[in-house]
Amino acid sequence: MMTIAADRRSVLTMGLAAGAALATPQLMMRAAQAKAPSSQVGNPGFNRFRLGAFEITAINDGTRPGDGIHTIFGVDRDEAEVSALLEENFLPADRFVNSFTPALVNTGSDLVLFDTGLGAGAREGGLGQLRARLEASGYTPGDVTIVVLTHFHGDHIGGLMEGGEPAFPNARYVTGQAEYDFWTADERQSGPTENAARGVQANVVPLAEKTTFIGDGDAVIPGVTGMLAAGHTPGHMIFHLESEGRRLLLTADTSNHYVASLRRPDWHVSFDMDKEAGAATSTRVFDMVAAERIPFLGYHMPFPAVGFIEKLDVGYRFVPASYQFLL
Ligand SMILES: [Zn+2]
Known part of the structure; x- marks a missing residue:
């Protein structure tokens, strides 16, 4: 003192x-x-880097401040334990900011978009910025050839439609068979899953004829492989990118807070539909990221959402990327 x-x-x-x-x-x-006078110009909202022959663009769909972090992360722990961990890591004890980062990958032959943000319905609240920022980054929605969906929560499928029409008019789609089967089953259309299932009916089901359904280990295109990482949702998938020996894992919602989830992967997260499976998957995936020393892009990591993982005695430390992709 x-x-x-x-x-x-x-x-x-x-x-x-x-x-x-x-x-x-x-x-x-x-x-x-x-x-x-203060400038009204904000941050560009996208971050571009190279991965071998691939061009990767992390696009920020928006940021959302919220209260009551303990009601989401560490729901099986004492509130004081959650607060203490956050404060130890220079974060407020209660308030937090969630961010949403779809990834755009230009392979040279395809322009692949991984997840679509919250969409038009969230724009009034300052979210749903994917479309505008994709254009600011030098592409149009019509340039996207493949849209890959990691899972069917609203912050990932919300941007599939624009004014009732497909937002990416020239794209085909790729997603997990298990995820599609889960959300379209009759028993999901009422009860606790009703709202999310309605979003799937509105945004995903109309595109089914243009969708390729994949499972664990299946390739999307050469250099892009899907891996089942269930728990957050029953068919949640992550994607491994590799070009000219450079690798990047898109971990989607495997871990959703760079401190509360990564430092304590065993803590239960209210967003995970199966909390035990979510924790087990998180440990499996980030053990691999740490052991193989590869970069990852986590959809809800702090923008630009790319970093590395150091395994600690308990949990992991998020190490944001710096100049690794410039070399
Ligand atoms: Zn999410």
């Missing part, structure tokens, strides 16, 4: 010294010239 107080004092002292320096007439004039 003494050290912190001393540091605060020294910061204050420095601030006063800087203020005194500004009081000289020349410096004051320079400060006046620098005055400008």
Whole structure:
């Protein structure tokens, strides 16, 4: 505590010294010239890098601040335990920001979009930005040749339709057979799954004729392989990309908070339909990411959502990517 107080004092002292320096007439004039209204231009919302011959673009569909993190992450733990972990990692104890990151992969012969964000219905709230940001990144929705769906939650299938028409008019679709079978079964159309199943009926089912259904280990196209990672949903899939020996794992919703889920993969997450399976899958997938030292892109990781995993005695540490893709 003494050290912190001393540091605060020294910061204050420095601030006063800087203020005194500004009081000289020349410096004051320079400060006046620098005055400008705040820019209304936000961050570009996409991040592009190369993976061998593939071009990868992480696109931020939006960010959503929320309360009550303990009601989502670590629902089987004491609230104080969740708060303590977050504060230890320089995060607020209760509030958090969720972000949504579809990935666009140009292989040279296909432009593949992995998941579609929340869509038009969320735009008023500042989300559903995939479409605008895909265009800002130099492509049009008509350029997308394949849309891959990792699973059928609304934040992944919401952008499939635009004004009642397919949002990516020239695309075919690829998704897991198990996921499709689960959500389209009669018993899902009422009860706790009713809302989500209605979204599937509106957005996914009309595209079924243009969809290829795959299972664990199946290729989407050369260099892109699907892997079943069930738990979050019964047919949740992740995708392994490989080009010229460079690899990237799109982990979708295997882990949904870079601290609360990755540091404590055994904690239950309310978003996981099967909480035990979700925890087991998370451990299996991130053990692999850590052991093979490959980068991953997690749909709900902090934007640009790409990083590495260090295995700790308990859980994992998220190491955001820096210049690895520039070399
Ligand atoms: Zn999600």
